[in-house]
Amino acid sequence: MTDKPQQRPSAERSAIMRAVRGKDTTPELLVRRLLRGIAPGYRLHRREVPGRPDVAYVGRKAAIFVHGCFWHGHDCARGARVPKANRDYWEAKIARNRAxxxxxxxxxxxxxWRSLVVWECETKDEAALRERLAAFALRRPATPPEP
Structure with missing residues (x-):
């Protein structure tokens, strides 16, 4: 008997990975739903903004990123989990994502620009998330003093 974790056949693994969404994830949709009631007028995935934030208030120079805990290496239980199969690959990938x-x-x-990162695990407490989003989205950028 070997200690090597059992790997899924490549076709099955490919199907699973294809199902992973990059946009319009459940946490992102929740953040957008909350923002509609707080501060509408945001734009989605703006290419001209560094990092293509999930939500951008271009006029306010404010960007919100909604990160999956696993994919972006959060320090919560889900983010700290590393797959047993192909461990070196996943550790390097998550390190690249964090960088x-x-x-x-x-x-x-x-x-x-001001930026806010919302972690997937933070979307479980909707009331706290609403308060955090309101504090961020309703704050105007500091205007430079006139000469």
Missing amino acids: RDADNLAALAARG
Whole structure:
């Protein structure tokens, strides 16, 4: 008997991976539903904004990213889980995702944008999430003093 985890056949694994959504995920749809009642007028997945945030208030220079805990390496129970099969691949992939996320947030900050990351696990407490979104979305950017 071997200790190697059993891997799924490649066709089955491919079907599972194809079903993973990059946009319009359940947590993202919840965030958008809450934002419609708080501060409508957002835009989705704007290509001209660094990192293509899930939600962008272009005029307010505010971006919201909704991250899946597993895919972006959150420090919660789901995010800390690493698959047993192909462990090296997944650890490297999640590390690349985290580095890309950090680069995107830095690029936004350099352009004067505010950003908020909502983790998948945070969407379970809808009341707390609503408060956090309201505090972020309703805050206007600081205007520079006139010379």
